[in-house]
Amino acid sequence: MVRYEKRVLNRLLDTYEKSLLSTGENKRNIHIDLPFTRQNMPEYFDESSAEYETIHTVMKTLEEQEFLRILWKDGKRDHLIQKVRLNTEKLEQIYAHLGREPKTLLEERNIALLMEYTALTAFPCPGGEGAGKVSPVTAAFAQFLLERIRNHQSVKEYLELKHPEETRRLLEAVLGVERNKKSCYIREFSIWNFQDTKYFEQILPRVIKVFRRFCSAYENMSAAEILAEYGIYHTPNYVYLKGEARIRVGDTGIDLLQLRQGIGLSGEDLSGVSFSDLSQIEKVITIENLTTFFRWQEPKSLIIYLGGYHNEIRRELLQKIYQKIPGASYLHFGDVDAGGFAIWKDLRRKTGIPFQRYHMDLVTVKRYERYGRPLTDSDRTRLRRMAEESELQNLIAYMLEHNVKLEQECVGLDT
Numbered sequence: 244m245v246r247y248e249k250r251v252l253n254r255l256l257d258t259y260e261k262s263l264l265s266t267g268e269n270k271r272n273i274h275i276d277l278p279f280t281r282q283n284m285p286e287y288f289d290e291s292s293a294e295y296e297t298i299h300t301v302m303k304t305l306e307e308q309e310f311l312r313i314l315w316k317d318g319k320r321d322h323l324i325q326k327v328r329l330n331t332e333k334l335e336q337i338y339a340h341l342g343r344e345p346k347t348l349l350e351e352r353n354i355a356l357l358m359e360y361t362a363l364t365a366f367p368c369p370g371g372e373g374a375g376k377v378s379p380v381t382a383a384f385a386q387f388l389l390e391r392i393r394n395h396q397s398v399k400e401y402l403e404l405k406h407p408e409e410t411r412r413l414l415e416a417v418l419g420v421e422r423n424k425k426s427c428y429i430r431e432f433s434i435w436n437f438q439d440t441k442y443f444e445q446i447l448p449r450v451i452k453v454f455r456r457f458c459s460a461y462e463n464m465s466a467a468e469i470l471a472e473y474g475i476y477h478t479p480n481y482v483y484l485k486g487e488a489r490i491r492v493g494d495t496g497i498d499l500l501q502l503r504q505g506i507g508l509s510g511e512d513l514s515g516v517s518f519s520d521l522s523q524i525e526k527v528i529t530i531e532n533l534t535t536f537f538r539w540q541e542p543k544s545l546i547i548y549l550g551g552y553h554n555e556i557r558r559e560l561l562q563k564i565y566q567k568i569p570g571a572s573y574l575h576f577g578d579v580d581a582g583g584f585a586i587w588k589d590l591r592r593k594t595g596i597p598f599q600r601y602h603m604d605l606v607t608v609k610r611y612e613r614y615g616r617p618l619t620d621s622d623r624t625r626l627r628r629m630a631e632e633s634e635l636q637n638l639i640a641y642m643l644e645h646n647v648k649l650e651q652e653c654v655g656l657d658t
Contacts, residue, residue, distance in 0.1 A: 360385035531577035581625035
């Protein structure tokens with residue numbers, strides 16, 4: 244019997260809290276009803292059980308308590324219930340009876356919580372004015388939630404009002420990522436911030452969703468790439484190098500030319516790397532895909548595997564090289580698609596190095612079109628946004644017209 248009582252009263256309160264009545268904005272006299280239908284109350288229509296009588300008994304008891312009013316079908320009492328109507332004059336007693344907190348109280352509690360985080364900073368995300376200031380994503384996220392709650396709009400996409408401590412932990416996770424200054428692995432980050440090695444991974448999809456939505460620079464980046472921006476890694480962070488150059492790691496000299504597939508260096512070791520001889524280098528080529536990195540050979544070149552979006556460690560390495568040989572050609576070789584173009588643009592903007600596209604042009608697309616893949620709706624949307632840039636106009640127009648994009652692994656297959 245209790246389950247019918249709680250189900251009906253909670254459903255009525257849910258409807259009430261979604262209405263303008265709960266915010267005091269309603270100017271008309273409206274009723275909060277729960278129709279008895281096969282969808283809302285299937286047991287009531289099950290002729291093979293005795294639940295019909297049980298439900299009648301429960302509803303009559305609630306009516307005696309003045310929590311609701313029963314509206315009988317065709318006015319025939321004790322026949323069929325058409326719907327029940329909430330008695331809004333007994334709201335306080337109903338909430339107390341259910342042990343449920345009113346939505347207005349939950350909103351007030353969450354507003355107080357969110358105000359702590361909106362004050363952190365008003366600066367935009369990396370790449371814009373004020374870049375490098377603390378906690379812009381956290382502040383933007385908290386402000387978004389705050390405005391929606393104040394306007395009595397749903398925030399279920401991110402949180403449950405009745406669980407403010409979970410909201411605080413989500414905000415602390417986003418804030419912790421933004422403020423992280425020490426290179427670490429995900430489980431280390433989790434235990435530092437939550438005293439639990441696995442908790443951060445459990446909420447990571449929501450954390451990444453926040454970063455993508457509230458910082459446009461991260462819109463198309465993977466979770467690993469976003470975390471790498473803040474020095475947080477799933478596995479050791481490696482940079483791969485090969486070409487006609489000599490490097491020093493501490494007191495040890497390494498001739499990269501003697502290593503056909505190059506060398507991988509942990510991000511933690513890069514600060515101790517210097518370039519002792521770059522005199523033969525005419526091209527510095529960054530490559531997006533590891534397969535292509537291992538396959539690609541080019542004379543008088545230093546080839547570097549980026550692995551999708553670069554991070555701060557890789558940018559520092561590139562800037563160190565650029566300071567040594569600013570006269571070299573700087574080329575980026577990636578997929579010929581919206582994602583590849585975005586990585587190339589991001590690389591130029593964040594390093595300040597004039598990288599040019601390499602094998603990411605109309606000639607390449609036409610030559611390898613038979614290996615191409617069709618565009619998705621998302622591809623088309625992103626390409627159209629980029630088409631205004633003069634250096635991409637003709638290439639994008641061809642890709643849209645011929646419904647094609649290329650993965651960089653196909654380049655060189657016919658040679």
